[in-house]
Amino acid sequence: NFDVNADGIDLFQAASVLMLSVFICLFHATLRNNMHFFVKFQREGMTIQAERLNFHRYISHFRSVHRGSSFAKMRTTTVRKLLPESWGFLCPVHTPDGEPCGLLNHMTSICRISSCYNSEGAIKDFQKIKDKLLVELVRGGMIPLLPKMEHTGPPEVLHVHLDGCIVGSIASAKIEEVVNYLRRLKLLAHPATPEDLEVGYVPLSLGGAYPGLYLFTSPARFVRPVKNLVSLPDGETRIELIGPFEQAFMEIRCPDGGDGGRKKEFPATHEEIHPTAILSVVANLTPWSDHNQSPRNMYQCQMAKQTMGFCGQALKYRTDVKAFHLQTPQSPIVRTATYKKYHMDEFPSGTNAIVAVLSYTGYDMEDAMILNKSAVDRGMFRGDIFQTECIDLSAKRTENVPEIFAKSPLSRDTDNVIDSDGLPRVGETVVPYEQYYSIYNTLTGAIRPVRLKGTEPAAIDYVALNGTNSKGSLQKVNIRLRRKRNPIIGDKFSSRHGQKGVCSQLWPDIDMPFSANTGMRPDLIINPHAFPSRMTIAMLIESIAAKAGSVHGKFIDATPFASSVKEDGENRCKYDSIVDELGPMLASYGFNHHGTEVLYSGLFGTELQFEIFIGPVYYQRLRHMVSDKFQVRTTGRIDQVTKQPIGGRKHGGGIRFGEMERDALLAHGASYLLHDRLHTCSDYHVADVCSLCGSLLSATVIKSDTQKKSKRHLLGVNTVRPAKNFTCQACQTNKGMETVAMPYVFRYLAAELAAMNIKLDLRLSNRREAPPSNESC
Ligand SMILES: [Zn+2]
Numbered sequence: 001n002f003d004v005n006a007d008g009i010d011l012f013q014a015a016s017v018l019m020l021s022v023f024i025c026l027f028h029a030t031l032r033n034n035m036h037f038f039v040k041f042q043r044e045g046m047t048i049q050a051e052r053l054n055f056h057r058y059i060s061h062f063r064s065v066h067r068g069s070s071f072a073k074m075r076t077t078t079v080r081k082l083l084p085e086s087w088g089f090l091c092p093v094h095t096p097d098g099e100p101c102g103l104l105n106h107m108t109s110i111c112r113i114s115s116c117y118n119s120e121g122a123i124k125d126f127q128k129i130k131d132k133l134l135v136e137l138v139r140g141g142m143i144p145l146l147p148k149m150e151h152t153g154p155p156e157v158l159h160v161h162l163d164g165c166i167v168g169s170i171a172s173a174k175i176e177e178v179v180n181y182l183r184r185l186k187l188l189a190h191p192a193t194p195e196d197l198e199v200g201y202v203p204l205s206l207g208g209a210y211p212g213l214y215l216f217t218s219p220a221r222f223v224r225p226v227k228n229l230v231s232l233p234d235g236e237t238r239i240e241l242i243g244p245f246e247q248a249f250m251e252i253r254c255p256d257g258g259d260g261g262r263k264k265e266f267p268a269t270h271e272e273i274h275p276t277a278i279l280s281v282v283a284n285l286t287p288w289s290d291h292n293q294s295p296r297n298m299y300q301c302q303m304a305k306q307t308m309g310f311c312g313q314a315l316k317y318r319t320d321v322k323a324f325h326l327q328t329p330q331s332p333i334v335r336t337a338t339y340k341k342y343h344m345d346e347f348p349s350g351t352n353a354i355v356a357v358l359s360y361t362g363y364d365m366e367d368a369m370i371l372n373k374s375a376v377d378r379g380m381f382r383g384d385i386f387q388t389e390c391i392d393l394s395a396k397r398t399e400n401v402p403e404i405f406a407k408s409p410l411s412r413d414t415d416n417v418i419d420s421d422g423l424p425r426v427g428e429t430v431v432p433y434e435q436y437y438s439i440y441n442t443l444t445g446a447i448r449p450v451r452l453k454g455t456e457p458a459a460i461d462y463v464a465l466n467g468t469n470s471k472g473s474l475q476k477v478n479i480r481l482r483r484k485r486n487p488i489i490g491d492k493f494s495s496r497h498g499q500k501g502v503c504s505q506l507w508p509d510i511d512m513p514f515s516a517n518t519g520m521r522p523d524l525i526i527n528p529h530a531f532p533s534r535m536t537i538a539m540l541i542e543s544i545a546a547k548a549g550s551v552h553g554k555f556i557d558a559t560p561f562a563s564s565v566k567e568d569g570e571n572r573c574k575y576d577s578i579v580d581e582l583g584p585m586l587a588s589y590g591f592n593h594h595g596t597e598v599l600y601s602g603l604f605g606t607e608l609q610f611e612i613f614i615g616p617v618y619y620q621r622l623r624h625m626v627s628d629k630f631q632v633r634t635t636g637r638i639d640q641v642t643k644q645p646i647g648g649r650k651h652g653g654g655i656r657f658g659e660m661e662r663d664a665l666l667a668h669g670a671s672y673l674l675h676d677r678l679h680t681c682s683d684y685h686v687a688d689v690c691s692l693c694g695s696l697l698s699a700t701v702i703k704s705d706t707q708k709k710s711k712r713h714l715l716g717v718n719t720v721r722p723a724k725n726f727t728c729q730a731c732q733t734n735k736g737m738e739t740v741a742m743p744y745v746f747r748y749l750a751a752e753l754a755a756m757n758i759k760l761d762l763r764l765s766n767r768r769e770a771p772p773s774n775e776s777c
């Protein structure tokens with residue numbers, strides 16, 4: 001909605017509106033109506049909160065790219081596809097499955113965004129860069145657009161575009177020379193060519209993109225480093241930053257020593273730095289992801305972001321609204337090269353659990369897993385949830401009556417929790433509905449104690465004093481509560497290979513199988529059926545590698561594609577397969593070459609018939625826990641309109657008993673239970689129906705009766721409650737009145753239909769006369 005006056009477009013006004021909308025958008029994450037021109041479709045979700053659940057999640061939020069929520073509703077799949085120009089810029093693995101698949105992407109670990117700052121940190125002078133670049137282009141043979149307009153186009157000459165503007169033209173025969181000249185200047189760090197300059201040369205072709213030389217210097221573009229194979233005078237190969245536009249027209253080979261099946265006319269000019277460069281930060285941390293089926297790697301990327309771990313180093317002083325914390329995390333024995341690069345040991349998120357792949361009793365069927373209770377008692381997977389309550393007295397105040405934190409000097413019963421300043425004592429445990437802080441109104445002198453909400457006891461972990469008013473009295477505090485989340489049946493765990501499972505049993509040490517040689521008992525038992533269809537071979541390799549690593553006392557490198565990288569024409573890896581390398585490591589300590597061991601049953605003490613695959617695997621504890629999810633209800637709040645139980649765990653509601661559940665009960669023949677669930681325990685209602693006219697709504701209480709009742713009420717004689725007498729308003733008689741039990745929503749439906757002028761006609765089995773056919777509907 002730009003104003004076009006006599007002078008032209010009021011650009012200043014337009015720019016200021018745009019700036020304002022960007023600010024509003026950043027602060028409120030929404031757009032107002034008058035900003036349609038800015039983002040036409042999307043009005044919310046412009047910003048996402050950087051959650052600190054763990055470091056994986058935190059860092060992914062800074063490297064994620066979303067196409068926009070309007071694309072999620074599109075039926076076509078083209079927008080979700082990973083196109084050639086995004087190779088190396090967007091990770092093919094790190095995208096969620098389901099609705100946002102391919103729309104929410106993550107930048108690869110090496111991908112960067114070009115910015116207004118140069119490598120020294122100084123602000124770039126774009127006009128200066130452009131001027132210098134134009135000088136170099138003219139030196140290379142470009143005919144400038146000004147002062148004389150060239151009227152020829154392809155195929156004789158190709159136009160040169162700089163940041164979207166045509167600046168000149170170059171003869172077709174000369175253009176490749178110019179491109180090479182510019183790339184050379186770029187490698188030599190010439191002031192005319194910034195390191196993130198994109199030299200997009202679209203050659204003449206039949207039916208391809210419009211040919212020309214497209215140069216970009218602007219900020220906010222994807223760039224990534226590749227090796228330039230052209231050797232400079234000093235004989236060194238240099239790293240060059242390339243962009244998505246030029247990449248599609250470049251010859252970049254993989255670092256496997258081959259040429260990727262190229263023809264001799266098009267030799268490779270560039271080379272990828274490492275195959276793992278196409279993976280995102282999180283996908284790069286999956287050990288040997290090249291040995292897994294690809295969806296499993298995608299699942300791992302999602303699960304790594306839901307893992308409990310160390311969310312921050314200054315947790316002691318942090319007051320996050322909700323923070324998950326794992327008490328005794330470990331550093332993985334098997335890790336990729338990037339693990340160290342990203343300092344993941346600062347934010348560990350799992351435990352090296354001894355995992356036996358074994359069908360032991362029936363409690364590990366269908367992705368359930370048996371946990372060693374004794375290991376849990378020793379501290380494995382133990383964790384807490386920290387929740388912070390922010391209490392701001394100055395915000396709540398309606399009039400000019402200051403409130404302060406204070407304790408009643410009279411009551412002694414809260415002494416163990418509330419300290420003399422009205423705030424809770426750090427370290428004390430508060431049970432539900434117990435007072436834990438109190439507020440004193442300075443005007444009325446009333447003391448208002450506040451009780452703990454919820455159904456779970458909590459420990460007072462930290463009390464942070466945040467601010468005072470003008471008189472210096474405390475107004476704002478943060479109280480951090482700690483709730484235990486030790487592993488219990490129903491909690492979720494996962495390895496780093498998309499193998500998630502739920503704890504089904506916590507068994508003590510003595511009931512777990514034990515090794516014949518070492519006497520070790522597994523921390524965790526998973527079912528062998530988890531492997532054949534999912535093909536997470538890397539998890540098996542990880543188990544062998546971690547075993548070899550732990551007996552030799554060293555970490556094992558699990559960088560994917562390591563064996564396919566050739567350095568100086570030779571394979572970095574001496575062995576044909578990883579197992580050939582790890583097997584002798586195990587054998588040197590007397591273990592089986594393939595990681596299996598003889599186990600004895602913990603229940604019978606007899607030798608298990610087969611050798612069992614057992615070894616350490618890094619397991620993550622996911623944040624989905626039963627204690628936060630279980631739902632139970634006997635009676636409670638009901639919906640005011642339908643008289644049915646409300647939904648939602650927070651409000652003490654029920655779980656929907658849907659059609660599929662109904663079908664299951666019907667199939668079992670449990671129809672009385674069905675009646676009990678859907679009627680008696682839901683919205684049981686007794687309605688008065690007139691069997692003469694079939695109306696549900698025409699019943700009215702006989703007036704005289706109510707008068708009598710009120711008279712008796714006035715006299716104070718409240719003896720026996722009189723039976724309510726109903727009459728049909730339509731038939732003007734009470735002869736046909738019957739009571740019928742029905743769900744209340746049915747009555748509601750009848751009322752809604754009546755509002756639309758549709759009469760609902762009930763035909764009771766004891767109806768005296770047949771209804772007139774034209775009235776029923
Ligand atoms: Zn009637």
